[in-house]
Amino acid sequence: MSAITLTDIRKSYPGGAQVLHGVSMDIQHGEFIVIVGPSGCGKSTLLRLLAGLDPCEQGELVIDGKRANDMPPQDRDIGMIFQNYALYPHMTVLENIAFGLELRKVPKAERLARARAVADTLQLTPYLDRKPGALSGGQRQRVAMGRAMARECSTFLMDEPLSNLDNALRVAMRTEIKDLHRQLGATIIYVTHDQTEALSLADRVAVMKDGHLQQFDTPDVIYDRPANRFVAGFLGAPAMNFVPADCINGWAGPHNVDVGFRPEALTLHRAPVSGPSIAARVALTEMTGATFIVHCESEAGRLSAVVARGDGLPEDGEDIWLSLSPSQALCFDAITGDRLDHFNTAQRQAGAPCAVAPA
Template identity: 45%
Template sequence: MASVQLDNLRKVYPNGVVGVAGASFEVADGELLVLVGPSGCGKSTLLRMIAGLEEISSGTLRIGDRVVNEVPPKDRDIAMVFQSYALYPHMTVAENLAFGLKLRGHDRAAIAGRVAEAAKTLELDQLLDRKPGALSGGQRQRVALGRALVRKPQVFLLDEPLSNLDAKLRMSMRVEIARLHRQLGATMVYVTHDQIEAMTLGQRIVVLKDGEIQQIDTPMALYDRPANVFVATFLGSPKMNLLRGELHDGDHGLRLHVRDGIELPLSPEESMRGALHARVGQSLTVGLRPEDMRIGGDDATLPAQVEAVEPVGNEAFVNLRCGDDEIVLRQPPSGLPNPGDRVRLSHLPARAHFFDGESGMRLG
């Protein structure tokens, strides 16, 4: 296996559109790193640049100790798993697994050994004589993974490999990929637009928007300390609630004045008070996770109206409107309000996130 190093990697198309704007980070040897972001953010373009399928406009790409900017894809010692399974329909599972090795001139004994090893790892050994048409979606995806696995490359690249599967299969395949990574200790770069996939699979996550890196960190660090409003609302399900207004200071302490009759009392930790006092009179965005708000309580002051209640088993999501802002609460499934109810909300002050009202960047 090998590390992957990107130094100010850029992709600019002939029409001047910037696909990737100066990406710099390192994927450690044996790490599973996830590239995540909305459609069109540049994550697949970045992966294809690593693979050699997309030309690099500027910057330096290293795989292991080699600079590979001009190295053809076949010589980069990488294996790629695409969104589509891309299996040969007229070949059996065994033939699909072996095809790439045959093209590279491996002898029959070596091919048979690698195919048997990959089939056992992915529990395909009972399916080797079947053709893709006789397989389920999850089995086909395992064959696509196996075709990369037999190569024994330095780096695995996976481009939204689970997007064509239903929810149940996606969950089981996430577990399969995580298990495979632990077993192999492989270097993997995984692209997805699904933030749940990113949070559950990635040892670290690179969050992209409009071709630019927004933040790189571990899943829980991103969740607990998002660098800006975009990261805050992109990671987490349901997404973080945002209240925007002007910061006031008075007899009752710091308050976010959302609009007439709607104020949110703020009790920031000591480390944040100086930064907030310096912004009194300025616009501020306060973020609160759905699990950090509740209906009622002695300190409930924020008025809201219940719009919908969504029980999902062991919990429920309560959708409310506070002026023009939409708020979602995560609650136990008992004692739920009814649509149309007018309620007051409280929150955990220590769990509030503060962002500049203009730039959207995190304060503190």
Template identity: 60%
Template sequence: MANVTLTHIAKAYGNGPTVIRDVTIDVRDQEFVVLVGPSGCGKSTLLRMIAGLEDITSGDLLLDGKRINDLPPKDRDIAMVFQNYALYPHMTVFENMAFGLKLRNMAKADIRERVTQAARILEIENLLDRKPKDMSGGQRQRVAIGRAIVREPKVFLFDEPLSNLDAKLRGQTRIELQKLHRQLRATMIYVTHDQVEAMTLGDRIVVLRGGDVMQFDTPLTLYNRPANRFVAGFIGTPPMNFLPGQVRQVDGVRCFITAGVAMNIPITDVAQQTALTPYVGKLVTLGIRAEHLTVVSVNEQAVPLPVRIDALENMGNEALAYVTMGESRLVARLSPTDVLALAVGQSATLFLSTAHAHFFDDETELVIR
């Protein structure tokens, strides 16, 4: 397959705003990279520039080291799967999948071999004589993917291909895409606004915001070591909890004073103490994942928090407790048995594990390490 390199890529529409500012990423050969971010962050625009459907304002786009900025889409050896499937309604599945190969004047025997092989991989061999109107959304999406596979391109691009499917089918299709990636050993770039899709599919993930790359890393690194507050809040379900406050020195120990509540959260971890030294007297934000708020103290670094229970969601395998502490709203991920001791509208104590706390600079929103 191929590696794709974007160096200082930018996109602006005439005298209008710049939608992509300065993107530099390297997609390795046979890697599955996901572009994720909220609506309007520029992820689909970036994908369309790689495909050649949008002009690049500045920067270099390289495919296997060759600059392809000005190469037309048909000559880039890149296949794209769209959100709306884009199938021809009057053609059968076989004809839809074979259409691009016929335009290349490929021999009929070779076309049949490629279409049959792709259909076998996608398990749609029994659908080759059907037309799109006689198939479900999931089946149509497989046909669209099959049409890309038969081209045997260097790079596959996916633009939110699962957004039209229901939740159960999205989950099933995610598994199929993972299997497909392993079978084809292909370079794939995938766009989604769904961070669950991004976390489950991507070898690495590009988190975008307002045309800028916030972080480019593996799913677990994004979750456990976010580079800034935006990534911390965007990646993870439920999102990371944030407590605004101030760093102070109390009895030789640096403490985090929460906003709206007269209490200290002592920071005893040596590395955290060192990192927060320049911030004594300054406003910072503490971030904590839902699973690190517990109903019992898990270690000596756990700090009790007085909270009020606003709502409880027991989902069988886990439970979510939505609570308020002062002016801050938090969510805790608990076991189904732990949540039985809590009641909506009542006061309770949750323990915050400072060993798992993240701190963010209030001015730059960057993580403090």
């Protein structure tokens, strides 16, 4: 039996604006699911429906085999962790973690014991007597997580829990959340607009756009075989490059397609090369640590390439050539944006050239 099943979920708000358009997902027990997409795509609305904070009026929501469309939040065995922590400033860490259990009339000795055990798991034991104002952002986030964990729910919903933290702390907290998932074995549904969080945390990723579920699959499938051009361009930093097929010499397929390739699939050359290549001019370089991102202008438009630091960095305005293996290219319908597997397979098997003519 699945932990949560959503079938044709639709949601409209007063005034007629539809936010969710027939979303269907089947989530297994113990999975870490990340819902990702740009602002306004419906991911937080979907989370509120799961929590019971908003009514589920169209479609069917099933939790642990029971229809949950009209089930009150307290009966769903779901803990929710919010972006803004929502801690009580006058309570200590221990009291904040135990507060939900107090509302459920759990005996004092039991709720304090459970709160201390959760605090130990989250490495919060030294701070049990402190109040939220005396904690760092990461510590406050862990207290919020601890309050949900103390309820011993089977499912946890997390609504952009790391968005208020600085970058270094977000990286550290991602590791903690992943370790926590392994320890608890609970189902986690995590909402974010950060693609790095999605790819690094999830067992499966649900990509949303304008209330539509674009793709629901493992991170490697999402990255390597995106369902459409939106998914391909949204996940990956820098974003995937797209080149119209009519800019490609020697193209074997139809011309109503766009060819997509990741920046790391390009190799930079300082002189013309044989085989598939793109003539370009360097517009800007960015250092990211071990690599550089080289932004270029070409006949096909703006392109990005990832270059190792030891490979030698071109200067702004320098003419370069970017080579590409056809096996690393994907084809997308120029009108619908859908990935075209039959053309991709043919191109890879034939090793067809995809050189863009020099400007």
